[in-house]
Amino acid sequence: MSTRVGTVVIGAGPMGASAARHLAGMPDAGSVMVIGPDAPVSTHAHAGVHGAWHDEARLTRIIANDHVWATLAAESIARYPQIEAAGGIPFHRTQGVLYVHEAAESFALQHQVATDLSVEFDDISAEPHRVPFLRLTDGAGLLLEGGGAGTVNPKALVANQLRGAERLGAAVLRHTAIAIDETSSGVVVRTREGATVEADRVLVAAGAYLNSFPFFPSPLPVVSTGITALFYEVAGDVAAALQGMPGILWYPPAGGSHFLYSVPPTQYPDGKVYFKIGGYRESGPLLHEADITEWHRTDGGRMEVEMLKAFVAEHIPVLAGHDAHAIGCVITDTDSAMPMLREVVPGRISVATGCAGAAAKSCDEIGRLAALVATGAKWDSSLPKTVFHG
Ligand SMILES: Cc1cc2nc3c(=O)[nH]c(=O)nc-3n(C[C@H](O)[C@H](O)[C@H](O)COP(=O)(O)OP(=O)(O)OC[C@H]3O[C@@H](n4cnc5c(N)ncnc54)[C@H](O)[C@@H]3O)c2cc1C
Known part of the structure; x- marks a missing residue:
């Protein structure tokens, strides 16, 4: 299988799925494809990549030790009804x-x-x-x-985000990405299952596996x-x-x-x-x-x-x-204890990671900001962009 899209997102977890819903509504992103496996039925039996969201409940709250995490949560919680409407599954x-x-x-x-x-x-x-x-x-x-x-139920939250993205035209490919190569016109993502996806740009939201595959020129500090x-x-x-x-x-x-x-x-x-x-x-x-x-x-x-x-x-x-x-x-x-949202190869490869043990609840706003970074769209958050350099 070989295909061409505007933006490919690696990782169908909270960050990737949320970013995909926002990217799918952004003209700058072009067509969107998310590559990543669904949650396994049994974690113990699963030999593929895992996510930090394979569970039935995550705490959601605004109070935090700093204004950054509190703001990310407040923005996300305010949009829970919108996310629920996008996918139709109660999660909060x-x-x-x-x-x-x-x-x-x-x-x-x-x-x-x-x-x-x-x-x-x-x-x-x-x-x-x-x-x-x-x-x-x-x-x-x-x-x-x-x-x-x-x-929040993180599985239902992710399902809603993906359904919302699909309704806006995004495609979801249940594969595992193994490599990103740069080309003169963008990137090529290859999957373990044999697919090749060409894209203008890629956003990597692979959670703990970020540095496990040859995605970047050198490992990122997470x-x-x-x-x-x-x-x-x-x-x-x-x-x-x-x-x-x-x-x-x-x-x-x-x-x-x-x-x-x-x-x-x-x-x-x-x-x-x-x-x-x-x-x-x-x-x-x-x-x-x-x-x-x-x-x-x-x-x-x-x-x-x-x-x-x-x-x-x-x-x-x-x-x-x-x-x-x-x-x-x-x-x-x-190192900064903040999510890392930054370009690794300008205009081509960006990353959304480092979401600590505390970001399922805030994935919608973090994913939205990751979509801005990935496409180079105008930064419109009250939080400085530099906070998210990692
Ligand atoms: C035990 C525990 C308790 C937590 N409690 C809370 C809480 O109470 N409140 C809260 O808000 N947050 C909590 N969190 C944190 C929250 O779950 C994470 O911040 C969130 O899941 C991070 O999302 P992510 O998308 O960055 O990464 P992940 O959740 O790890 O998702 C990454 C996705 O990428 C996929 N992937 C990996 N490699 C590849 C590849 N090569 N190709 C394609 N796909 C790939 C994986 O399958 C996965 O679906 C908790 C986490 C844990 C582990």
Whole structure:
């Protein structure tokens, strides 16, 4: 198969799918093709490339430690109804998100960001009885974000973005890209399955696999790290005890480096409901395609599982001693801790990556900005373009 398009997007995950929906509506982009596999039915059994979105829930919230991430989230959440209308699949639940702070400094910082951006939130530090399922440190600072805060289903979000792109004329090719070659008139993308796609330009949004294929003249400065998520089945008395639980971000005491997240009970394809927690990063960088794929097929890190179980036993007593299972997943970071949206070969090859463990919720705005970078269209964000150089 050989074909010619205006813009090809490598990666049909949150960033690639979102960028594609925006590109498909931009005259400068020409015709659009997205190349990337769908989420596998079973992560353990999947030998191909994986995405950080192969799950049923991701927290969504505006409050962050800085105005950049907060703005990206606010812009994206405001467009959730539009995204849902584009694909027709409900993906957003508003259970709220609670920020638990043991250190006064981190509490004050987030309080300030929330106030500056007029986020809908309550300071419930003096009312811990409002979260009766938690055992908290005395004096913990508690911010409860309302409005659109809660969870998104990343699979449904991605499906909506792709359907929206297809309705605007984009094509989706369920292949894995293995190389990009420059030509006098643009680029040629080759896939493992044997397709050749010529294009004026390519946007690479391959998540953790960004540097695993010969896409760029030299590897980009991003780091992919194996992490672990732990799942507790929630039923019967436990379900009753966790009724009304919001998403939670657990900030460490002063000097601590790990902050944990937990996702409220969510229904999974096996018909069961699970509470999920994760956030420790003990598993080191993953550099090669085989290592990234292999980590996704593990049950996570043993030490991380033990640390997470100990944390749960201390802070969510109703789950103490219950069985739990873990999975390995991967997140990708930049030095600046901001998404990297930049041209690698001017006018030809650009990249959208480094979306940390925090960008599923904000993929629509990040994808929109990536579309501007890819096509050279006018930058219209209130955030400076230079923030996203990586
Ligand atoms: C355990 C965990 C918890 C998280 N929690 C949250 C949260 O609560 N809230 C939040 O907002 N975010 C969260 N995130 C982060 C969020 O999921 C990521 O920021 C987001 O998925 C990044 O999107 P992406 O498209 O950049 O990369 P990915 O999600 O990794 O998607 C990349 C896509 O590229 C494809 N691909 C790779 N290589 C190729 C290739 N060669 N050819 C074609 N396609 C290719 C993959 O199949 C994949 O579909 C979490 C992530 C993890 C792992």
